[in-house]
Amino acid sequence: MTDYKSSELLRFTTAGSVDDGKSTLIGRLLYDSKSIYQDQYDQIKKTSERMGEAEINLALLTDGLKSEREQGITIDVAYRYFSTPKRKFIIADTPGHTQYTRNMVTGASTANVALILIDARQGVVEQTRRHAIIASLLQIPHLVCCINKMDLVDFSEEKYNAIQEEFESFAAKLDVKDVHFIPISALLGDNVVNRSKNTPWYEGPTLIYYLENVHIASDHNFIDVRFPVQYVVRPYSDEFHDYRGYAGRVAGGVLKKGDKVMLLPTGFTTTISQIDGPDGQQEEAFPPQSVTVQLADDLDLSRGDMIVRENNKPDVSQDFDLMVCWFSSDAPLKENGKYTIMHTSQEARCVVKKLRYKLDINTLHRDEESKDIKMNDIARIQVRTTKPLFTDPYRTNRITGSVILIEEGTNNTVAAGMII
Amino acid sequence: MNYSINHLKELESESIFVMREVAAQFENPVLMFSGGKDSILMVHLAYKAFYPARIPFTLLHIDTGHNFDETIQYRDDLVKRMNAKLIVGSVQDAIDNGLVREEKGFNASRNGLQTAVLLDELEKGKFDAALGGARRDEEKARAKERFFSHRDEFGQWDPKNQRPELWNLFNSKHFMGEHFRVFPISNWTELDVWQYLAMEEVPLPSLYFAHERKVFERDGTLLADSEHISKKPTEEVFTEMVRCRTIGDVTCTGVWRSDAQDVKAIIEEIATTRMTERGGRTDDKRSETSMEDRKKKGYF
Ligand SMILES: Nc1nc2c(ncn2[C@@H]2O[C@H](COP(=O)(O)OP(=O)(O)OP(=O)(O)O)[C@@H](O)[C@H]2O)c(=O)[nH]1
Ligand SMILES: [Mg+2]
Numbered sequence: 001m002t003d004y005k006s007s008e009l010l011r012f013t014t015a016g017s018v019d020d021g022k023s024t025l026i027g028r029l030l031y032d033s034k035s036i037y038q039d040q041y042d043q044i045k046k047t048s049e050r051m052g053e054a055e056i057n058l059a060l061l062t063d064g065l066k067s068e069r070e071q072g073i074t075i076d077v078a079y080r081y082f083s084t085p086k087r088k089f090i091i092a093d094t095p096g097h098t099q100y101t102r103n104m105v106t107g108a109s110t111a112n113v114a115l116i117l118i119d120a121r122q123g124v125v126e127q128t129r130r131h132a133i134i135a136s137l138l139q140i141p142h143l144v145c146c147i148n149k150m151d152l153v154d155f156s157e158e159k160y161n162a163i164q165e166e167f168e169s170f171a172a173k174l175d176v177k178d179v180h181f182i183p184i185s186a187l188l189g190d191n192v193v194n195r196s197k198n199t200p201w202y203e204g205p206t207l208i209y210y211l212e213n214v215h216i217a218s219d220h221n222f223i224d225v226r227f228p229v230q231y232v233v234r235p236y237s238d239e240f241h242d243y244r245g246y247a248g249r250v251a252g253g254v255l256k257k258g259d260k261v262m263l264l265p266t267g268f269t270t271t272i273s274q275i276d277g278p279d280g281q282q283e284e285a286f287p288p289q290s291v292t293v294q295l296a297d298d299l300d301l302s303r304g305d306m307i308v309r310e311n312n313k314p315d316v317s318q319d320f321d322l323m324v325c326w327f328s329s330d331a332p333l334k335e336n337g338k339y340t341i342m343h344t345s346q347e348a349r350c351v352v353k354k355l356r357y358k359l360d361i362n363t364l365h366r367d368e369e370s371k372d373i374k375m376n377d378i379a380r381i382q383v384r385t386t387k388p389l390f391t392d393p394y395r396t397n398r399i400t401g402s403v404i405l406i407e408e409g410t411n412n413t414v415a416a417g418m419i420i
Numbered sequence: 421m422n423y424s425i426n427h428l429k430e431l432e433s434e435s436i437f438v439m440r441e442v443a444a445q446f447e448n449p450v451l452m453f454s455g456g457k458d459s460i461l462m463v464h465l466a467y468k469a470f471y472p473a474r475i476p477f478t479l480l481h482i483d484t485g486h487n488f489d490e491t492i493q494y495r496d497d498l499v500k501r502m503n504a505k506l507i508v509g510s511v512q513d514a515i516d517n518g519l520v521r522e523e524k525g526f527n528a529s530r531n532g533l534q535t536a537v538l539l540d541e542l543e544k545g546k547f548d549a550a551l552g553g554a555r556r557d558e559e560k561a562r563a564k565e566r567f568f569s570h571r572d573e574f575g576q577w578d579p580k581n582q583r584p585e586l587w588n589l590f591n592s593k594h595f596m597g598e599h600f601r602v603f604p605i606s607n608w609t610e611l612d613v614w615q616y617l618a619m620e621e622v623p624l625p626s627l628y629f630a631h632e633r634k635v636f637e638r639d640g641t642l643l644a645d646s647e648h649i650s651k652k653p654t655e656e657v658f659t660e661m662v663r664c665r666t667i668g669d670v671t672c673t674g675v676w677r678s679d680a681q682d683v684k685a686i687i688e689e690i691a692t693t694r695m696t697e698r699g700g701r702t703d704d705k706r707s708e709t710s711m712e713d714r715k716k717k718g719y720f
Contacts, residue, residue, distance in 0.1 A: 037693070039696055067580060076582055088612070106586060217423075237472070278436065289425065290436040290440070
């Protein structure tokens, strides 16, 4: 059991092409770490038998929807949980089908680690590249390439090395810092929780060992103070008659009681007079804490505004460049198209001023001619917003650097955007 | 200085963030309160999220009329303590008015009838968001839920066509008559809930702790002996030390043999148990996809 006073939370996601074994791997991880309950096990055993499968199908642990079971594929993200004495894990098992890329992005957007599965028989395919690009755009700090189905290639070291080389040469062109490789069989369990006897040539860690030990404490930005105001707390009671608190979740830096701060957009300066956390007053607040901040002066400040430091401001601008992942199957991304844009606790409208290029998934070539951005395409665009947003490059802050675009006619979320 | 927080504080922070988003983005949100530990956790987190102001959500209890007595007592005390507003949607009234029809037979349950009453209350109150304490680790269809889950004008969930949900940017846009279900404690497991409730010393209904109760066995599950369930002649009543792992309607909430008298013992029990908490819910056992089917129609 986790010692809950000291255990960290690690979020990881699966990625990779259809049938490369993502769901099976998650099932295996849960099964071998003894995180499956008896009734869940009995249930999927029964279903496997009914579907005429020889062995118990561990993918059924995450593929829980009727249509997923009928087709034997993953359609939407499934979240699963397990813990070891060191960490609690949140798993997002995502679909490999191109059609459901938006659900893969959903699962990956909050992850610390991405497990990219590659079928050892197929090697790196287009969808592997697409997901690797998305993982790099999303700045997932740690990537693990799980070369899977090693049992089907006789646990061949040559095959493994060739795929590792193939992936590395592609990843060299991407912005990824930390890539690991592990030869596994999700079906049989090799190197997942238990070290495999079939890969004596492999000296690295098992997957679970890696997940338990990868360093994640520095995945937040603790330097640049960013506090988007989410909600204003006004009790209107006799006891707290004059109370006015600014509730929000720290997006960057460390806020301290007594700190001199600046408010955006007004530019007024004041000091933090009190920080209220879930357990009462606290001296300081840092990501990802949710707190309520009180200020020394009564100034105009509401949802969508931001508390920062005078000598360390975000970009305050109406024009910026975005890398977008386009989700809409109905309508392509258009130059001059107008959308609602959400950013931290701000909402505005925006217009696509320029479509700079579309990224070719296979070659990473920047296609500046194509004006046709369809579902699952990745593109760089320039937008102009109706009012200034307070942004940082996504590279320096995943919270103040991200936006979504919403189509006004349908209310659908049509793009994930990362500020450059 | 070490700027890190443990996983319970991180979950707490995430849930508080989501609740504040609901208060900011919706006009008329309601918090669905069942009386179980997850609802109790929700109210506790909402209290923290808006302190020292009052919780900005009305509480909504869909009352099947088949409750454990302790549940209603606890609910009323909590409402008083929080100075909150409570609406009760009554399944009995809905039966009397002909909105729904009572099931018959030995496994009759009002569980399914709750959906119609819930949707009716949401419409009557013009609520545009209903906060629920469902968790993704509870059940395989729930494992697929977003934090902000869109419902059409019939209250239906379309699991094959959910909106993408990126980072912590929640799109609450909807048309008239549609609403959202919001699940702030999506990422908590049963064990997290108990560890947190222990850490926070939240008072809990006595049903969760081991006590002697008259029970009988049906399909491998122990059920509380109650006037609301008709027993078959072969079903014998006996007395056992039991506790509830979930609290729902008496007719479908199984009780578990247990000696756990306090939260610490419960935590130990859960950490070593081999069954999920919903393993004792007869409403989930009706078919393989019974939760998905109910959720599509608008169930909690
Ligand atoms: N032999 C062998 N088969 C495997 C292995 N891992 C997965 N499979 C099989 O590959 C098929 C697809 O596995 P899934 O886990 O459903 O694949 P997935 O990547 O989750 O697929 P999508 O979610 O639809 O993209 C199943 O029949 C698995 O049993 C492995 O290590 N060895
Ligand atoms: Mg899958």
